[in-house]
Each structure stands twice: as C-alpha cells, then as structure tokens.
Amino acid sequence: MSNREWPLWEVFIRSKQGLNHKHVGSLRAPDATLALENARDVYTRRSEGISIWVVESNYVHASDPSDSDSMFEPSDTKVYRHPTFYEVPDGIKHM
Amino acid sequence: MKTMDLQELEKRFQEKIDKEIKIEPNDWMPDEYRKTLIRQISQHAHSEIVGMLPEGNWITRAPNLRRKAVLLAKVQDEAGHGLYLYSSVETLGADREATIDDLHSGKAKYSSIFNYPAVTWADIGTIGWLVDGAAIMNQVALCRCSYGPYARGMVKICKEESFHQRQGFESLVTLCNGTPTQKAMAQDAMNRFWWPALMMFGPSDDESPNSAQSMKWKIKRFSNDELRQSFVDATVPQAEILGLTIPDPNLKWNEETGHYDFSPINWDEFWQVVNGNGPCNKERIEARTKAKEEGMWVREAAMAYAEKRALKKTA
Numbered sequence: 001m002s003n004r005e006w007p008l009w010e011v012f013i014r015s016k017q018g019l020n021h022k023h024v025g026s027l028r029a030p031d032a033t034l035a036l037e038n039a040r041d042v043y044t045r046r047s048e049g050i051s052i053w054v055v056e057s058n059y060v061h062a063s064d065p066s067d068s069d070s071m072f073e074p075s076d077t078k079v080y081r082h083p084t085f086y087e088v089p090d091g092i093k094h095m
Numbered sequence: 096m097k098t099m100d101l102q103e104l105e106k107r108f109q110e111k112i113d114k115e116i117k118i119e120p121n122d123w124m125p126d127e128y129r130k131t132l133i134r135q136i137s138q139h140a141h142s143e144i145v146g147m148l149p150e151g152n153w154i155t156r157a158p159n160l161r162r163k164a165v166l167l168a169k170v171q172d173e174a175g176h177g178l179y180l181y182s183s184v185e186t187l188g189a190d191r192e193a194t195i196d197d198l199h200s201g202k203a204k205y206s207s208i209f210n211y212p213a214v215t216w217a218d219i220g221t222i223g224w225l226v227d228g229a230a231i232m233n234q235v236a237l238c239r240c241s242y243g244p245y246a247r248g249m250v251k252i253c254k255e256e257s258f259h260q261r262q263g264f265e266s267l268v269t270l271c272n273g274t275p276t277q278k279a280m281a282q283d284a285m286n287r288f289w290w291p292a293l294m295m296f297g298p299s300d301d302e303s304p305n306s307a308q309s310m311k312w313k314i315k316r317f318s319n320d321e322l323r324q325s326f327v328d329a330t331v332p333q334a335e336i337l338g339l340t341i342p343d344p345n346l347k348w349n350e351e352t353g354h355y356d357f358s359p360i361n362w363d364e365f366w367q368v369v370n371g372n373g374p375c376n377k378e379r380i381e382a383r384t385k386a387k388e389e390g391m392w393v394r395e396a397a398m399a400y401a402e403k404r405a406l407k408k409t410a
C-alpha cells in the first residue's frame with residue numbers, strides 16, 4: 001500500500017454567469033489538472049456549474065469557531081451601520 | 096480555546112442542537128458524537144460504493160441502449176455519492192483510506208442489501224424501485240441531520256436519487272405489461288428483494304440501543320421502525336399498480352392505525368448477512384480489495400507524474 005495519499009482539494013463552483021463561486025465539497029487528486037477534471041465528474045453531473053475553482057485544502061486558513069464571539073463582536077455592536085437605525089419623518093419617499 | 100470544563104462544553108453543544116444550529120467541522124463536539132458520525136458516514140459511503148457492484152454487473156447486458164445509458168448514469172451517481180460521503184467523513188478528522196481499509200478487513204459494515212445477488216434483469220428494476228426507494232426514505236430524513244457537511248451531502252444525494260427510483264419503477268412497469276414470463280420474472284425479483292429491503296432500515300427500535308442518543312443529537316430524526324413503516328405504506332400502493340404481490344400473507348391495511356400491518360422480520364437472516372454470511376459478502380469485499388490493490392499503481396504513477404511536473408515548474 002502506498003502511504004502517500006493524493007492531496008485534498010476544496011471545490012468551488014460558479015453555478016451561472018453573474019454569481020459567485022460557492023464551496024461545494026472536496027476531493028482528492030494528484031494535481032490541479034486532475035482535481036479540476038474530477039470536480040467536473042463528481043460535482044457537476046447535472047449542469048450545476050459553468051466554472052470550477054479548486055484550491056488545495058492546505059492553503060485554506062479558517063477563523064477559529066471558539067473565538068467567534070470576540071471575532072465578530074465589533075460588527076454586532078454597531079447598529080448604526082444599518083439603515084433601520086435612523087428615523088426619518090413620515091411621508092419621506094425613496095430613502 | 097478558552098478554558099471551559101467538559102460539562103459546560105457538552106451543555107452548550109446540546110443547546111445548539113436543541114436550537115437546530117448545525118454543527119460544523121471545526122466546532123467543538125463530544126468525542127462520541129464525532130465517533131458515531133465517522134462510523135455512520137463511512138458505512139454509508141461504503142454502501143454507495145459496494146452498491147455499484149450488483150448493478151454494474153448488468154451494464155453490459157442491459158436489454159437496449161436506453162436502459163444501458165440509464166444504468167450507467169445511475170451507477171456513476173452512486174460513485175459520486177460515495178465520494179461526497181468520504182469527503183464529509185474527512186471533515187471529522189478521519190483518514191479516508193483507513194476507513195476504506197476497515198471495510199476491506201471486515202471491521203466496517205455496509206448496507207446488508209448489497210450482499211444479495213442481482214440474478215435477472217428484473218432485479219435491476221426492483222433494486223431501483225425498492226432498494227433506492229428505501230435508501231431515499233432514510234436519506235430524506237438525514238437531510239436535517241445536525242452535522243452540516245453530512246446534511247448538505249444528503250440534500251445533493253436526495254436530488255439525484257429520485258431518478259434512480261423512477262427508472263427502476265419504469266423498467267418494472269414495462270416488464271409487468273410484457274409477456275407472462277416477463278411478469279413472472281418481476282414477481283420473482285419482488286419475492287427475493289422485499290424482505291431484504293425492509294431490513295435496510297436496521298434492527299427494531301427495542302434492539303437498537305444507540306438510537307436514543309443519535310436522536311438526542313439529531314443525527315437521526317426518525318426511528319428505524321418509523322421509517323420502515325413509512326416505506327411499507329408508500330410502497331404497497333405502488334406494487335398494486337404493477338400488479339405484483341407482496342410476499343407477506345399478513346400484509347393488510349389497518350383502519351385503526353392508518354398504516355399497513357406486516358409480518359415480523361426474520362432478524363436471524365439479517366444478522367447472518369450483517370455478520371458476513373450472506374450470499375455475496377465474500378465476493379463483494381474481494382472485488383473492493385482487488386480494485387484498491389490492483390489500482391494502486393495508477394495512483395502512484397499519477398502522484399509521481401504530478402511531482403515531476405511540479406519540479407519542472409520550479410526549475
């Protein structure tokens with residue numbers, strides 16, 4: 001048995017023109033070319049996409065979920081970033 | 096991570112589950128939750144892959160080009176299902192190849208249904224109708240599983256499964272409207288697959304001790320017996336449309352419960368097959384082991400080629 005496994009790749013698919021690439025899952029492949037071909041066969045058998053990105057999973061850096069309270073606190077406490085924070089007189093339109 | 100004792104972590108975990116908040120790969124989870132999922136998802140993956148064998152056997156013998164193209168697409172989907180599931184088991188920190196080696200050594204199980212042979216063409220239609228039908232019943236429930244990657248994989252799988260059941264049913268409609276010999280072939284397949292299909296939902300609720308914990312963690316949403324009953328209720332009218340007889344003299348509609356009653360299941364047979372003594376257990380594992388061992392040089396060659404090309408680029 002080989003003890004060197006093919007690296008893991010994360011797969012991102014653009015479902016149609018004008019939309020973002022979205023993470024759909026992962027797969028193993030020896031290189032980027034085969035990762036793209038495998039991604040086509042594994043994740044787009046029913047016209048799910050028109051473009052694929054693959055990124056070796058090693059290169060993905062993620063925030064730590066146990067730090068998420070402090071990480072996202074600054075955005076939770078700034079209600080004035082939302083339009084609903086502001087009062088406008090009755091009868092104002094298009095604002 | 097902030098220091099927090101285990102009890103507090105477990106309490107918070109259960110609160111998330113109760114609030115229907117999905118658990119994602121890097122979130123804290125109890126060891127047992129992780130272990131249960133690794134076991135369940137890898138066995139699910141193995142079932143998809145081993146399940147390709149009985150049907151794959153018929154691809155070259157499909158009765159016409161349309162049926163052949165359909166069967167090929169269905170079997171290819173099952174390979175895809177296996178791959179989505181191996182990917183989601185890896186998000187739990189499990190080693191994909193190690194789970195596969197556990198299948199080959201007999202340590203890991205897979206759905207016992209795939210240890211029955213597909214001996215006639217009618218078996219292929221029946222597998223699509225009953226086996227994929229039972230799998231769908233299970234998998235629809237798993238779409239709401241508390242573990243995010245598993246739940247998302249199930250949503251994709253369920254979308255693909257519905258054609259599997261329909262193509263099987265369509266094929267049986269053709270046989271049942273055909274010659275008396277064709278109809279008899281369909282009935283024979285039904286006779287052999289009905290009980291094993293009901294066994295796919297696993298042991299009765301009072302015989303499956305881990306069920307309660309899985310329900311509490313929302314890995315499972317319905318008990319084995321509940322799902323089995325839903326399957327029987329959904330399938331009986333379909334059999335009537337085909338004009339096939341379900342091989343159970345005690346099967347009858349119960350006005351009071353609003354469900355079909357059916358005979359007790361032969362659990363002896365179930366455990367025999369699960370424990371390796373079904374008609375095809377040996378053959379299935381041999382085929383999977385051979386595929387890995389004899390295909391290893393391809394993996395190694397692809398890796399060597401990739402490394403050579405990477406070197407050239409940096410040179």
Ligand SMILES: [Fe+2]
Nearest residue numbers: 143172173176
């Ligand atoms: Fe499947």
Ligand SMILES: [Fe+2]
Nearest residue numbers: 173227256259
């Ligand atoms: Fe299927």
